Amino acid sequence: MVAENQCHCEQAQEEELYLKLQEIIKEHQRRPKELIMVLHKAQNLFGYLPRRVQEMVSEGLNVSLNEVYGVITFYNFFSTVPQGRNNVKICLGTACYVRGGQMLLKKAEKELGIRAGETTEDRRYSLGIVRCIGACGLAPAMLINDDVYGRVKTTKMMEIIERYG
Amino acid sequence: MNLVRNHILISIDAGTIMAGARAVEKTLVDEIAAQGLAAEISVLETGSIGATGQGVILVVYPEGVYYGNITPADIPELVEEHLLKGRPLKRLILSEIPKQHVIKKEKTGLLKEQPRIVLRNSGIINPENIDEYIAADGYEAIANALTAMTPDEVIEETKKSGLVGRGGAAFTTGMKWDFARKAPGDIKYIVCNADEGEPGTFKDRLILEGDPHKLIEGMLIAGYAVGASKGFVYIRGEYALSIERLEKAIGQARQYGLLGDHILDSTFSFDIFVMKGAGAYVCGEETALIESLEGKRGHPRNKPPYPVTEGLWAKPTVVNNVETLANVPEIILHGASWFRGYGTEKCPGTKVFTIIGNVTTPGLIEAEMGTTLRDIIYEYAGGIKGGKQFKGALVGGAAGAFLGPDMLDVKMDFVNLKEYAAVLGSGAILVLDEDVNMVDMLKSVLHFFRHESCGHCVPCRLGTAQMVKIIDRVSASKGKKDDIDKLLNIAQVMQTTSFCPLGQSLYLPISSSLKYFGKEIRSYVR
Numbered sequence: 001m002v003a004e005n006q007c008h009c010e011q012a013q014e015e016e017l018y019l020k021l022q023e024i025i026k027e028h029q030r031r032p033k034e035l036i037m038v039l040h041k042a043q044n045l046f047g048y049l050p051r052r053v054q055e056m057v058s059e060g061l062n063v064s065l066n067e068v069y070g071v072i073t074f075y076n077f078f079s080t081v082p083q084g085r086n087n088v089k090i091c092l093g094t095a096c097y098v099r100g101g102q103m104l105l106k107k108a109e110k111e112l113g114i115r116a117g118e119t120t121e122d123r124r125y126s127l128g129i130v131r132c133i134g135a136c137g138l139a140p141a142m143l144i145n146d147d148v149y150g151r152v153k154t155t156k157m158m159e160i161i162e163r164y165g
Numbered sequence: 166m167n168l169v170r171n172h173i174l175i176s177i178d179a180g181t182i183m184a185g186a187r188a189v190e191k192t193l194v195d196e197i198a199a200q201g202l203a204a205e206i207s208v209l210e211t212g213s214i215g216a217t218g219q220g221v222i223l224v225v226y227p228e229g230v231y232y233g234n235i236t237p238a239d240i241p242e243l244v245e246e247h248l249l250k251g252r253p254l255k256r257l258i259l260s261e262i263p264k265q266h267v268i269k270k271e272k273t274g275l276l277k278e279q280p281r282i283v284l285r286n287s288g289i290i291n292p293e294n295i296d297e298y299i300a301a302d303g304y305e306a307i308a309n310a311l312t313a314m315t316p317d318e319v320i321e322e323t324k325k326s327g328l329v330g331r332g333g334a335a336f337t338t339g340m341k342w343d344f345a346r347k348a349p350g351d352i353k354y355i356v357c358n359a360d361e362g363e364p365g366t367f368k369d370r371l372i373l374e375g376d377p378h379k380l381i382e383g384m385l386i387a388g389y390a391v392g393a394s395k396g397f398v399y400i401r402g403e404y405a406l407s408i409e410r411l412e413k414a415i416g417q418a419r420q421y422g423l424l425g426d427h428i429l430d431s432t433f434s435f436d437i438f439v440m441k442g443a444g445a446y447v448c449g450e451e452t453a454l455i456e457s458l459e460g461k462r463g464h465p466r467n468k469p470p471y472p473v474t475e476g477l478w479a480k481p482t483v484v485n486n487v488e489t490l491a492n493v494p495e496i497i498l499h500g501a502s503w504f505r506g507y508g509t510e511k512c513p514g515t516k517v518f519t520i521i522g523n524v525t526t527p528g529l530i531e532a533e534m535g536t537t538l539r540d541i542i543y544e545y546a547g548g549i550k551g552g553k554q555f556k557g558a559l560v561g562g563a564a565g566a567f568l569g570p571d572m573l574d575v576k577m578d579f580v581n582l583k584e585y586a587a588v589l590g591s592g593a594i595l596v597l598d599e600d601v602n603m604v605d606m607l608k609s610v611l612h613f614f615r616h617e618s619c620g621h622c623v624p625c626r627l628g629t630a631q632m633v634k635i636i637d638r639v640s641a642s643k644g645k646k647d648d649i650d651k652l653l654n655i656a657q658v659m660q661t662t663s664f665c666p667l668g669q670s671l672y673l674p675i676s677s678s679l680k681y682f683g684k685e686i687r688s689y690v691r
Contacts, residue, residue: 033478035460036443040402067461074462074619076444077402093364094563094595095521097609131446131617133403134367136519136595137217137527138180146405148183150218 017045021053025060032063035071039078048079076131084119084126086164088112089143093132099139100154105129107154108161125161170205171248172226176288178213178374179406184220185236192237193223196244206248212375214288217528219259233259267507267515267531281531282507282515283491287375292410295417298378304423306494307385311431314497319390320346323493325501327513332358332449332486333561333590334666335579338493341483344473345391348481353393355384356477356484358454359400359407362446363562364613365593368517369487371529373400373407376491377414381424381437383490386497388435391483396437399454402444412439446617450665451484452476453619464621465665488517488592508534512578516592520546523553523598534578538568541577542596553598557681561590563610564670569681587677603682604689608636610674618667625668628659632671644690653679 024041028034038061042053049072058065072078090096090105109115112125119126135141138150142157149160175181175190190208197206214222220234223243230253232243239257246254267281281287290297298304310319324339345353357380361369373380384396400408415437418424426434445463447453452466455477476482492514496504505513512534518541521527525547532541538558542548549555558568560577566587568575575582579589597606615629632655635648652675660672679686 033458033460036457037440037460040441040443063460070462071460074445075442078443092609092612094559094606094609094613095365097612098522098595098597098601098606129616130403131362131444131613132364132366134361134370134519135180135183136365136367136521136593138183139521143403148179150180150183 018052018056020045021056022060025056029060030062032061035061035063035068036075039068039072043078047083048081050080050082054080082119082123084123086124086161087126087128087143087145088161088164089128089130090116091131091133091135091139091141091143092129093136093139095132095136096140101140103154104140104142104152104157107157111158112161124165169207171207173206173208174211174214174224174226174288175208176212176214176222176224177210178371179404180213180217181221182406184234186221188237189221189223189235189240192240193244196240197248200244200249202244202248209291210293211289212287212292213371213529215284215529216259216526218526222259225253228253231259232257267533282495282504283372283379283488283517284375284529284531285495286379287371290376292375292377293413295378295414295421298376302498303378303494304382306497307382307389307423308429310386310389310497311429311433316346316390316392319386319497322501323390323496326496326504327501327511328489328492328496328504329512329579330486331488331492331516331592333363333564333588335589338485338489341473341485342387342390344471345393345481345483348474350481352395352480353391354477354480354482355387355391355393355396356451356454356458356482357384357396357398357487357490358449358451358484359398359404359487360442360448360454361401361404361487361591362449363564363591363593365519365521365559365562365595366591367519368529368592370401370404370407372487372491372517373404373411377407377411378418379491379494380411380487381414381418383485383493384437385423385428385435386493387483387485387490389433391481393483394434394436396435397458397477398437398439399442399448399458400439402441408439408441415439445619446613447619447665447667450667453665454484455482462619464619465667509576509578509581511580516577516589518577518592518594520594520596522558522594522596523550523601524548524596525550532577535576535581537574537576538594539573541594542573546596549596549598551598553600556597556599556601557603558597559595559606559674560593561588562593563613564588564666564673565590565593566673566677567606567681568677572681586673586680588673603678603685604636604640607675607678607686608640611636611671614667614671622662622664622668624659624662625664628655628663628668629671631655639686639689642689646690648690649679649683649687 028038054068058068092101116129142149142152223232243254246252320342328338329335424436448457448463450465453463457463472482508514515531517531530545582589611632615633618625618629620626638644656672656675659668663669
């Protein structure tokens with residue numbers, strides 16, 4: 001990248017992301033069946049899928065904006081609101097539920113001051129619920145970004161969460 | 166070349182990584198080098214060894230000593246005691262060694278322990294090295310099939326083996342292939358359903374993490390039998406390590422000419438692509454999965470037409486579960502009659518079970534079809550945790566059935582369980598002890614279904630919402646007298662009128678919980 005683009009101003013950084021997205025879309029140009037794959041990549045880039053991203057994907061892949069929106073809201077994985085830098089998810093699968101997953105969620109909601117599906121004001125954490133992640137032998141489980149934590153205790157939970165800046 | 170004196174296997178799967186396996190591995194390798202043993206001792210990564218909740222696990226060969234709950238701080242002592250002085254370090258040895266053979270359905274005491282089928286290589290070979298899979302007879306089945314068998318013969322052998330789908334529906338695999346083979350059209354697809362989402366099930370993840378080449382070989386054989394040239398693996402987006410290992414394995418197979426054009430110099434060409442799912446339980450249903458593969462919302466389709474005639478992009482498509490496909494290479498290699506030597510007459514082979522909940526050692530086992538629930542819980546999983554009483558088990562995931570204490574001696578296979586109005590499903594067994602509150606259990610199941618109902622059809626969309634409302638007030642002791650009957654009634658309507666198995670299957674957990682624990686549940690609404 002050229003030097004002028006390296007300024008710290010947020011807007012310029014965002015524009016850079018849009019340029020990258022443009023390249024991704026080019027690879028999948030007019031191939032509607034690759035929509036979910038493109039959305040995965042786009043969310044990786046932005047952390048969420050704002051309206052402008054949806055519009056670009058819609059145009060590039062030749063899928064109506066309504067369909068793009070439909071797919072995004074159907075799957076748990078995609079989000080239309082900004083996510084925090086760290087994604088905290090509590091497993092509420094049957095095994096975790098029985099072993100106190102609900103208590104973990106309540107505690108996290110209280111400590112972070114947000115509800116499941118929301119993001120803290122400083123964008124440090126997003127809180128969510130995840131369906132069974134197959135860590136049932138270690139219930140209750142918590143997922144932070146790609147790291148899985150098992151046998152989480154309500155007393156130790158915040159200590160783990162705070163390790164993520 | 167140096168002769169290696171010891172091999173140390175370290176289990177690298179999602180569970181042990183969480184317990185710090187990477188740090189232990191690094192410390193171990195460094196320590197071995199520091200002691201000047203690098204030429205004599207080799208450290209190998211493998212998949213899950215079959216125990217969960219035991220922290221980082223190492224196995225030292227040739228002695229076959231299992232160590233558990235290892236931390237980097239233990240490594241210097243371990244290396245000094247066991248590897249330098251040859252004295253196994255007792256304090257870290259695992260008391261319960263994970264079973265590396267098939268759990269037999271009846272204990273005759275005569276038969277020698279049989280090697281596993283599906284999990285034969287898991288926890289033994291390095292899943293990231295294709296040579297190790299080949300050394301364990303890997304890719305021999307596809308080579309045999311390509312050189313000595315016609316596609317019809319492959320289908321015939323699979324039919325004769327009696328293999329049925331291991332994802333839950335238990336449809337005969339050979340027949341599915343046959344339908345797709347006979348369906349008109351030049352382009353056909355094999356789809357592997359790795360969207361494992363049934364609560365309590367993690368067998369597919371461990372197969373993918375521990376032996377990804379076995380899945381590739383199974384898909385190759387299926388592709389050859391059906392006449393397909395492309396395969397897709399639809400895998401859960403959350404399974405990061407599975408995705409990484411599978412993609413690596415596919416890359417190696419391509420390099421070796423085991424995927425691509427003219428495989429092993431035959432006329433057969435086949436390639437496999439990985440597609441990440443985006444988190445929707447309903448996508449475990451095969452037509453919903455196909456919709457999702459096509460980049461759309463995962464709504465189930467009308468059947469017929471079935472996928473075998475009109476599936477992915479309206480082409481004949483076979484959708485098979487990971488475990489089903491992992492059985493295929495062994496069947497082709499050893500023959501149908503060998504396979505029928507396992508399990509029961511009506512339901513041959515083995516099943517991979519995940520045992521979770523209130524048991525002493527939760528984990529993963531491969532047991533013969535027809536093994537009793539009692540043996541699985543008490544022989545393998547060490548019984549109920551803390552010596553408590555067995556209250557019941559939820560078998561087959563959230564869409565499964567509860568079983569009460571008088572069902573402990575039921576033989577676990579697809580055919581037999583049906584007679585007791587239960588299902589084997591994905592093979593998840595959630596064990597409940599005397600302290601578990603059944604209303605809470607139902608609440609968890611119903612909340613799950615409401616969240617995962619896709620909204621496509623009315624009975625399921627509204628039914629699950631109403632049921633959650635009812636169970637919430639029952640659980641808060643504010644239930645009305647006829648609330649429990651209402652739950653059953655709604656579930657019944659959903660069973661007969663829902664569009665896909667998601668809505669239809671909710672009747673099972675409700676009716677079975679009332680069958681065995683009706684008194685307790687009804688006591689909430691008096």
